[in-house]
Amino acid sequence: MNEPVGYAAAHAAWQMALAATLHCLTGCAIGEILGMAIGTLIDLDDTPRIVLSVALAVLFGYALAARRVMKAGLTLGQATRVALAAETVSITVMVSVENVVLVLIPGAVSAGLGSPLFWLSLGSALIVAFIVTLPVNRWLIAHGRGHAYTPHHH
Numbered sequence: 143m144n145e146p147v148g149y150a151a152a153h154a155a156w157q158m159a160l161a162a163t164l165h166c167l168t169g170c171a172i173g174e175i176l177g178m179a180i181g182t183l184i185d186l187d188d189t190p191r192i193v194l195s196v197a198l199a200v201l202f203g204y205a206l207a208a209r210r211v212m213k214a215g216l217t218l219g220q221a222t223r224v225a226l227a228a229e230t231v232s233i234t235v236m237v238s239v240e241n242v243v244l245v246l247i248p249g250a251v252s253a254g255l256g257s258p259l260f261w262l263s264l265g266s267a268l269i270v271a272f273i274v275t276l277p278v279n280r281w282l283i284a285h286g287r288g289h290a291y292t293p294h295h296h
Contacts, residue, residue: 155280155283155284156280158279158283159276159277159279159280159282159283160276162232162279162282162283163232163236163272163275163276163279164272165206165207165210166203166229166232166233166236166275166279167236167268167271167272167275168206169199169202169203169204169205169206169207169233170199170200170202170203170233170236170237170240170268170271171199171268172198172199172202172206173195173196173197173198173199173200173201173202173203174195174196174198174199174237174240174264174267174268175264176195176198176202177191177194177195177196177197177198177199178191178195178251178255178260178264179255180194180198181194181195182254182255182260183255188251188252191251191252192241192244192245192251195241196237196241199233199236199237199240200233200237203229203232203233203236203237204222204225204226204229204233207224207225207228207229208221208222208224208225209221211224211225228287231278231282231287232275232278232279232282235271235274235275235278236271236272236274236275237271239267239270239271239274239275240267240268240270240271241267243263243266243267243270243271244263244264244267247259247263247266247267250263250264250267
């Protein structure tokens with residue numbers, strides 16, 4: 143059976159969106175987990191802990207994106223500009239959704255690192271953020287933005 147015209151392009155766009163969202167999730171998860179862990183260890187209140195986690199999630203999200211395109215021979219400045227252009231919407235959506243979910247789960251942010259509530263809440267927040275961000279990245283790619291901005295740099 144022949145595939146409908148455009149099926150391959152749509153499939154490729156979803157695959158690119160999946161890759162973009164996984165890249166975003168990786169950077170954001172590293173930053174969020176590190177921020178929550180550091181915030182817990184130094185006994186920050188919930189709001190500063192969230193701010194630290196968001197800052198590190200954004201930093202790691204952009205750093206991983208810049209690292210990826212630097213492999214194509216771009217300078218740090220060029221890679222930073224590409225990462226900012228390509229990843230800002232994805233990272234913003236991912237981090238926003240993730241932290242809204244965490245705040246909505248009673249006690250999740252202030253739960254200790256040894257608490258199953260902490261890890262289950264953080265894992266759940268990351269999953270929800272991934273599900274919400276995936277179609278956002280697909281839309282961006284369909285409109286020549288986001289991760290679609292970087293394929294020639296891979």
